Amino acid sequence: MTMTQEEKEKDVSRNACKLCTPFGACLAFKGVTGSMTLLHGSQGCATYIRRYMISHFREPIDIASSNFTEDTAIFGGQKNFGTAVENVIRQYSPALIGIATTCLSETIGDDIKMLVHMFKKDTEVENLPEIVHVSTPSYNGTHSDGYYSTIRAISDTLVEKTGFCTDNVNVFPGMVSPADLRYLREIISSFNDNYVFFPDYADTLDGPSWDEYRPIPEGGEKIENIRSAGDSAGTIELFSCLDDKNSAGKLLEDKFGVANYRIGMPIGIRKTDAFIDALERITGSHAPAWLSAERGRLVDSYIDAHKYIFGKKAVVFGDEDMVVGITSLLSEIGITTVAAVSGGKSGKLESEIKRNNDASCDKAMIMDNSDFEDMAEAIEKLKPDLLIGNSKGYMLARKLKIPLVRTGFPVHDRFGGARIQHVGYRGTQQLFDRIVNAIIEKRQKDGDWGYTYM
Amino acid sequence: MDGILEKRKKQIHRTDEAKFDMECGKASLAGSVSQRACVFCGSRVVLYPITDALHLIHGPIGCASYTWDIRGATSSGRQLHRMSFCTDLTEKEVIYGGEKKLYKSLCTLIDKYKPAAAFVYATCIVGIIGDDMEAVCRKVEKEKGIRVLPVMSEGFKGTKKDGYKAACDAISELVGTGDTSGISKHSINILGDFNIAGETDIIRSYYERMGVEVVATITGDGRIDDICKAHGATLNVVQCSGSMTHLAKEMQAKYGIPYVRVSYVGIEDTSAALYDVAEKLGSEEIMEKTRELVAAEVAKIYPELLEIKKDLEGKRAAVYTGGAFKAFSLVRSLRTIGMIAAVVGSQTGNKEDYEQLRELCDPGTILVDDTNPVELSKFMQEQNIDIFIGGVKERPLAFKLGAGFCDHNHERKIPLGGFEGMVAFAKEVHASVMSPVWQFARKNKG
Ligand code: SF4
Ligand code: SF4
Numbered sequence: 001m002t003m004t005q006e007e008k009e010k011d012v013s014r015n016a017c018k019l020c021t022p023f024g025a026c027l028a029f030k031g032v033t034g035s036m037t038l039l040h041g042s043q044g045c046a047t048y049i050r051r052y053m054i055s056h057f058r059e060p061i062d063i064a065s066s067n068f069t070e071d072t073a074i075f076g077g078q079k080n081f082g083t084a085v086e087n088v089i090r091q092y093s094p095a096l097i098g099i100a101t102t103c104l105s106e107t108i109g110d111d112i113k114m115l116v117h118m119f120k121k122d123t124e125v126e127n128l129p130e131i132v133h134v135s136t137p138s139y140n141g142t143h144s145d146g147y148y149s150t151i152r153a154i155s156d157t158l159v160e161k162t163g164f165c166t167d168n169v170n171v172f173p174g175m176v177s178p179a180d181l182r183y184l185r186e187i188i189s190s191f192n193d194n195y196v197f198f199p200d201y202a203d204t205l206d207g208p209s210w211d212e213y214r215p216i217p218e219g220g221e222k223i224e225n226i227r228s229a230g231d232s233a234g235t236i237e238l239f240s241c242l243d244d245k246n247s248a249g250k251l252l253e254d255k256f257g258v259a260n261y262r263i264g265m266p267i268g269i270r271k272t273d274a275f276i277d278a279l280e281r282i283t284g285s286h287a288p289a290w291l292s293a294e295r296g297r298l299v300d301s302y303i304d305a306h307k308y309i310f311g312k313k314a315v316v317f318g319d320e321d322m323v324v325g326i327t328s329l330l331s332e333i334g335i336t337t338v339a340a341v342s343g344g345k346s347g348k349l350e351s352e353i354k355r356n357n358d359a360s361c362d363k364a365m366i367m368d369n370s371d372f373e374d375m376a377e378a379i380e381k382l383k384p385d386l387l388i389g390n391s392k393g394y395m396l397a398r399k400l401k402i403p404l405v406r407t408g409f410p411v412h413d414r415f416g417g418a419r420i421q422h423v424g425y426r427g428t429q430q431l432f433d434r435i436v437n438a439i440i441e442k443r444q445k446d447g448d449w450g451y452t453y454m
Numbered sequence: 455m456d457g458i459l460e461k462r463k464k465q466i467h468r469t470d471e472a473k474f475d476m477e478c479g480k481a482s483l484a485g486s487v488s489q490r491a492c493v494f495c496g497s498r499v500v501l502y503p504i505t506d507a508l509h510l511i512h513g514p515i516g517c518a519s520y521t522w523d524i525r526g527a528t529s530s531g532r533q534l535h536r537m538s539f540c541t542d543l544t545e546k547e548v549i550y551g552g553e554k555k556l557y558k559s560l561c562t563l564i565d566k567y568k569p570a571a572a573f574v575y576a577t578c579i580v581g582i583i584g585d586d587m588e589a590v591c592r593k594v595e596k597e598k599g600i601r602v603l604p605v606m607s608e609g610f611k612g613t614k615k616d617g618y619k620a621a622c623d624a625i626s627e628l629v630g631t632g633d634t635s636g637i638s639k640h641s642i643n644i645l646g647d648f649n650i651a652g653e654t655d656i657i658r659s660y661y662e663r664m665g666v667e668v669v670a671t672i673t674g675d676g677r678i679d680d681i682c683k684a685h686g687a688t689l690n691v692v693q694c695s696g697s698m699t700h701l702a703k704e705m706q707a708k709y710g711i712p713y714v715r716v717s718y719v720g721i722e723d724t725s726a727a728l729y730d731v732a733e734k735l736g737s738e739e740i741m742e743k744t745r746e747l748v749a750a751e752v753a754k755i756y757p758e759l760l761e762i763k764k765d766l767e768g769k770r771a772a773v774y775t776g777g778a779f780k781a782f783s784l785v786r787s788l789r790t791i792g793m794i795a796a797v798v799g800s801q802t803g804n805k806e807d808y809e810q811l812r813e814l815c816d817p818g819t820i821l822v823d824d825t826n827p828v829e830l831s832k833f834m835q836e837q838n839i840d841i842f843i844g845g846v847k848e849r850p851l852a853f854k855l856g857a858g859f860c861d862h863n864h865e866r867k868i869p870l871g872g873f874e875g876m877v878a879f880a881k882e883v884h885a886s887v888m889s890p891v892w893q894f895a896r897k898n899k900g
Pocket of ligand 1: 042043044045046048103104492493494495513516517576577578579607608609610
């Protein structure tokens with residue numbers, strides 16, 4: 001039995017399992033060197049998004065706003081826009097300004113393309129930074145959509161083709177942790193010295209202590225590198241719950257003939273294998289020995305732990321792409337996904353879960369466009385053994401008295417959200433260990449004997 | 455680039471500078487990274503702690519997601535306020551209007567959760583698409599038999615202060631509708647405390663020990679029924695002047711209830727608050743009990759504070775608060791533990807506030823209105839700050855620059871009000887300033 005949430009009209013959202021579109025844009029812009037984000041709209045949105053990110057990453061996060069007032073909302077944001085861009089340049093000297101819209105500027109119909117054009121024509125500022133704009137009305141998608149459209153907008157604005165063909169690879173990671181990004185870069189660079197990898201917010205959102213103030217933290221993919229993505233031999237997209245019209249990979253394929261490989265989030269052995277295969281195919285190099293060794297150790301640990309976890313029932317929730325990746329891992333290790341829930345509404349959640357999995361997911365309730373209360377009501381009778389997802393599931397885990405394995409974003413109630421790993425063999429290993437231990441710990445706590453070995 | 459925008463210079467002053475005329479209450483400059491939020495945020499923080507009400511956000515999802523259970527306002531009863539309800543407007547409603555969806559949402563939620571009343575918050579785009587929220591609320595109110603109050607808090611229509619006012623307007627609709635029989639003449643309402651980490655409970659217990667009846671707490675640990683009979687109290691005791699003075703003034707005009715402004719931050723201010731109330735209620739018996747209470751409480755905490763003070767003597771703090779009133783109390787509290795406030799600012803202070811601050815602070819202190827990260831970091835370095843006292847948004851900046859941090863905002867999980875709160879505050883500051891980790895921060899490595 002598969003229960004799909006057909007595009008049913010939801011009356012109301014109760015404890016949403018999603019964020020708004022500009023949030024994704026702000027995250028993606030963090031992955032480019034020297035970039036600063038400006039939200040075109042009113043102040044509250046920028047302040048809220050900053051605070052939400054800060055509570056997870058524990059890093060300074062500056063997002064400027066064009067600070068609409070009542071007049072702006074009535075007469076349009078043109079004047080504020082120019083002043084805002086100039087002030088951002090004056091205070092931050094960015095290499096790139098990412099401009100994302102909010103619901104307000106979209107609703108009053110500000111034409112950002114035109115505003116950027118006018119600004120460039122009229123401004124007296126010399127050596128303008130790159131300006132990339134992306135349209136992110138929140139009534140039309142979620143933070144995931146904002147993230148993907150921003151990668152696409154950056155590619156559309158910056159990427160060129162020089163006619164010089166290379167065996168370089170472009171990799172677009174999904175919304176994963178800084179630790180994940182650092183590891184992905186390590187993998188990719190072991191295949192080829194030349195590659196394009198963004199958004200890479202590994203260092204901008206998980207950086208060292210400072211000796212002096214930096215308006216924009218160091219880190220991110222270099223603009224020069226991004227420009228060269230049109231010459232690469234192939235693109236790998238490490239996400240799959242999106243429309244072609246939101247896809248940077250598809251854009252590069254159409255515009256420059258760079259083949260696009262849409263792999264999805266590489267969680268578990270099979271999906272990481274697919275990622276490594278694609279890297280080998282595009283670069284013509286072979287996987288290094290250390291990577292095969294990591295895979296070997298992961299397989300070994302699957303076997304060592306299999307009996308602790310077989311037949312356990314999990315509810316997985318969060319961003320669609322991460323949910324798809326985690327259900328794929330679970331099907332490799334004998335844990336049954338009884339429900340897969342997301343606030344996302346790409347329409348791909350069910351087909352992507354099915355594509356990656358064998359019969360083990362057949363019984364799963366797959367619910368997209370859903371919130372935490374929908375989830376709570378739906379899983380009442382399923383008696384899951386654990387929840388896997390972000391920290392917003394804590395209240396439910398507490399009520400059901402089952403463990404919550406924290407993954408993805410946000411993790412607001414634990415330390416080290418930026419260092420949780422999920423992807424590749426190494427990330428899967430960490431996630432796998434945490435899942436197994438959550439189950440063992442529960443058994444140890446609930447049992448009346450208190451075994452000290454397991 | 456010195457990091458300070460030309461137009462911002464009139465919102466920054468030093469206490470030893472001669473001419474003093476702070477320009478405040480200004481909209482933030484376009485393109486600055488303000489620490490301010492929006493009108494909606496102001497309304498939401500004020501009404502949020504009313505625990506048995508339904509809080510429905512009419513707008514797109516973000517405004518609701520970012521405000522879901524992020525505040526530390528606890529409840530001694532229902533916890534309905536912890537739920538994040540939103541009409542989650544989509545493109546269709548943006549084009550054709552969201553009134554129908556709002557109506558359906560309200561009916562569904564009221565049937566399901568049986569709240570004591572409902573607040574409906576307007577967000578920015580509601581102000582643009584022109585939904586008649588008031589009409590929808592009136593209709594549902596009639597059908598469901600509970601109060602359904604629109605809160606006109608469109609984000610762009612002013613600052614956080616306007617949000618406070620919109621919230622007060624909604625509360626005024628309730629006050630005066632309940633039965634006040636049996637309320638003692640020695641009775642008060644507690645206004646402007648939001649029960650962060652149970653603070654209202656602490657304050658309420660002081661008043662009860664003094665023999666004062668607390669009619670309504672607005673809004674910390676708030677209940678709709680209590681608010682409805684708040685006009686039966688003899689005195690309004692208002693903390694956090696920015697958010698609730700409006701309501702107090704209105705109740706004075708309408709019901710003749712006088713009000714006093716107080717603060718529960720620090721020993722001096724808490725004691726002054728309790729004495730003030732006792733005096734206004736005019737009962738010698740209450741005054742006597744108050745003296746006993748203050749003496750006992752201060753005796754309880756003083757030795758510990760002195761111990762902490764030994765370590766903190768002469769350390770330098772930066773204070774950045776929402777309203778300016780809290781900044782006064784923090785400057786005094788810091789003095790209690792031997793510390794100097796070297797940077798003091800607020801998001802929404804007014805001219806008189808800054809004038810008072812100037813008199814209160816040591817010479818050389820930087821005063822700042824509606825600042826931003828670039829400026830803050832500059833002031834922190836210039837003033838050689840040991841600890842930053844403010845909201846979570848400033849925490850990473852402080853840490854990155856090798857300074858400690860103490861959360862004095864609504865997200866904290868530790869009560870900092872009242873006498874025990876003063877100890878908690880001192881301990882918090884101590885824990886951050888005295889930690890050995892700063893030796894590794896690069897600014898200390900030569
Ligand atoms: S949309 Fe308006 S109401 Fe919502 S967070 Fe942004 S500024 Fe505030
Ligand atoms: S108005 Fe739109 S962009 Fe702003 S916080 Fe709300 S949902 Fe997000």
